[in-house]
Amino acid sequence: MLSTMLPSCVSAEESRQDLVEIELFPEEEAHVSNAVSQRRAEFTTVRWCARRAMGRLGLGPVPIVPNRRGAPGWDERLVGSMTHCRGYRAAAVALKSRVHSIGIDAERNDALPPGLLESIALPSEQAWVRDLLRTETSVAWDRLLFSMKEAVFKTWYPLTGRELDFEEARITVDPEEGTFRARLLVDPGTELCPQVLSGRWHADEEILLSSIALTVPAPVRHSAPHAVLVRG
Template identity: 45%
Template structure:
């Protein structure tokens, strides 16, 4: 699922349940020694995903330990992001010569708890999230908005190194036409209940990436599939004259001259 949201330069690994083959390094195991079984399982499985993604990059396995603000500390020369929620774990990694930053998030596709939407959404976002959606299958726009804001923060913090509140990013969404749907059955028909598209986050607080490049916007991809919402942003490593931030297979960009606090280590 997550691989449909990222460019070819990135490597992804995901799991829809416990991974009995994943093993923790002693340093990692110490972090969850007192945790619940559920927490240890998700912690272990998502690190198994990360090590498979490292292998896909041609790199040896390594422990993944939390750094400042719980941002994963990747091996030298690697950027990446991890996420986990009920029934899903994933990691996306890339070499820093290809991508400057990665932020992914996954959530269960169900409504946000009461009051959360109002706490995270700007006026325009709130109006969009509350607009009725045509179609027989439920589409919880509030959860998609939350996931996109998580992906924004998980991209922003490792890149810029400063905090970002939910209200510091204004997000707009575009849905692919049925013919552009990423998930399809073997006959090419979009899978039941699947939605996909792009999103754009305009950052309302100034920030600067390494090298002094302004970061004012991100674009990413999203999908709703198998009862899950997933979002992803990638920022390419480009010359100083190039775009500050971009994401997705379709090459959408957000010019650096254009113009939520989440859990970066999830």
């Protein structure tokens, strides 16, 4: 499912079950040595997903250690993103030469708790969420908006090193095409992060997924000048 939402240059792996028998690197083990079983399971399985995705790029497994913000620390050749929720784990990676940043997020297809929509959504976002909740009840649109904003943050943060509040990105969604756009309402301060981010979303009965991949533009190739024949 996730691989169909991302460009072909991005390698993705997902799992609906935990794989707790996977051996962690010592650096990774240090982060979950005292964790409860559920936390350890999601931490381990999502790293299994990352290793599988890296293998498709021809790269061997390396430790993926969370930084101070909790974001995964990738091999210097890579960009990537991880996500997990109840019943779903996934990772997506790409070479830095092909992709500037990736953001993926998974959530359960369940409504947000009462009152939370107002704390994460701009008035225009609240309007389209409520309209869609009235007409298309198979998708928890409020939770999907939250997922999209998480994907935006995961794309933004590695490029800027700065926090991004919920109200600093305005989301619009295309419910028919499975796409969304996020207009940043603050200056990213880097040419690598455009003011408008385009992403894709997917929903099934259990899981909501949002994804963004900022690919590196192909170099502009200039054609050779035409020869001019001069007759004397």
